[in-house]
Amino acid sequence: MNEIDRRKFLKAGVTAVAATAAAGCATSQGSGAMLRAKGQKSVMGLVVPPMETVRVGFIGVGERGVGAVKHFCNIDGVEIKAICDTDQQVLDRSLNLVVEKGLPKPAAYGKHEHAYRDMLAQNDIDIVIISTPWRWHTPMAVDTMLSGKHAMVEVPAATTLEECWQLVNTAEKTQKNCMMLENVCYGRDELMALNMVRMGLFGDLLHGEASYIHELRWQMKEVHRKTGSWRTKWHSLRDANLYPTHGLGPIAQYMNINRGDRFDYLSSMSSPALGRAAYAKKEFPAEHLRNRVEYIAGDINTSLIKTVKGRTIMVQHDTTTPRPYTRHNHIQGTNGVLAGFPNRIALEEGGRKSYHEWDYDMDYWYEKYDHPLWSRMGKEAERNGGHGGMDFLMFWRMVYCLRNGQPLDQDVYDAAAWSAVTPLSEVSVKDRGNSKDFPDFTRGGWETGIPLGVVS
Secondary structure (H helix, E strand, O other): HHHHHHHHHHHHHHHHHHHHHHHOOHHHHHOOOOOOOOOOOOOOOOOOOOOOOEEEEEEOOOOHHHHHHHHHHHHHHOEEEEEEEOOOHHHHHHHEEEEOOOOOEEEOOOOOHHHHHHHHOOOOOOEEEEEEOHHHHHHHHHHHHHHOOOEEEEEOOOOOHHHHHHHHHHHHHOOOOOOOOOOHOOHHHHHHHHHHOOOOOOOEEEEEEEEEEOOOOOHHHHHOOOHHHHHHHHHHHHOOOOOOOOHHHHHHHHHOEEEEOOEEEEEEEEOOOOOHHHHHHHHHHOHHHHHOOOOOOOOOOEEEEEEEOOOEEEEEEEEEOOOOOOOOEEEEEEEEEEOOOOOOEEOOOOOOOOOOOOEEHHHHHHHHHHHHHHHHHHHHHHHHHHHHHHHHHHHHHHHHHHHHOOOOOOHHHHHHHHHHHHHHHHHHHHHOOOOEEEOOOOOHHHHHHHOOOOOO
């Protein structure tokens, strides 16, 4: 496909997908599934032809994206073909990083904010890593799939229910992967918990707790560059759980969400929004930009999810208050519980102590239940780094699946369901915490979906 035809295809495709999403908007708000349009089919368990070499393009190589470039430089069977960023400084940094590794210099794009579409016109790219500000995630992922490439997009994949449906519809239309880059699913502790759940150690699952508790007020000082320059604004736009997927992703995998169970409805409440304004008053002059906006996102948002099978999940968000970091990673079953931060276990049968007492000695449990993927690749993951190795392992596993003709561990239905917490929590908060239904993004496919196995 030549460059002109490819651009026409992109433009026409975006219009078609937008029309499909608009047509199903009314049904997408409720618990029912939006009807699948003619020419679309499920991508659950999608397998694409094995790739001898995975050819990669990058959109966005700032704070998060440059780490992805580093990791792909250290993965066998990969060629980095192109990099796009409108910030020349970070674009040059990533280009030089690739060259310093002794690899061919990738093509560079970034003259304007839609320069990524010029990159997508290249016909020698298989997958695109998208690490841009949140508002660009869905548009760029949609354009990527319409250009015939697989979209691997940072979290959250979407910010509205309409965007969630755009991702699902485009993936089903193009039969391309759309994987949200939820790295926490590849942490050692989360992988071990998945292994223990699959072995039935906790009995029948009942309840999970997930969170993103991470004090990030300091990002407000990043006014013109870096993450805080755009992320801070979201606290003045939405009173919601702004960033739900890090803690939720692993819990969803433990509970086989979209693969035997699914999110049914959500109720959400927020605390007062006080911390950001107080921080701005203390750290910036009275006339400063940070003191001229109203911060409406509650400092702490707590949402409760009920699944179709009756399980419950608590999801919390707090990037404002002074407190230690935690993702909770709490999974409770009929035989006991595992909880994180700090890691601890209590079991009725099979534990080393009474279930009334926490067992904090994790070395014993690592030795018995480390996930086979971590046992195989953990040392290399830790050596390459990225949040303790989870970033590298996520990308390594992705490439492994693509090269071996295996389905990815996460799909577009996961991206949509996990991301949907933000818009649903927003409307629930506005409605006194009343419950809001999750759309069935799988259109019934969750009932026969195959749970994620303990891969090695």
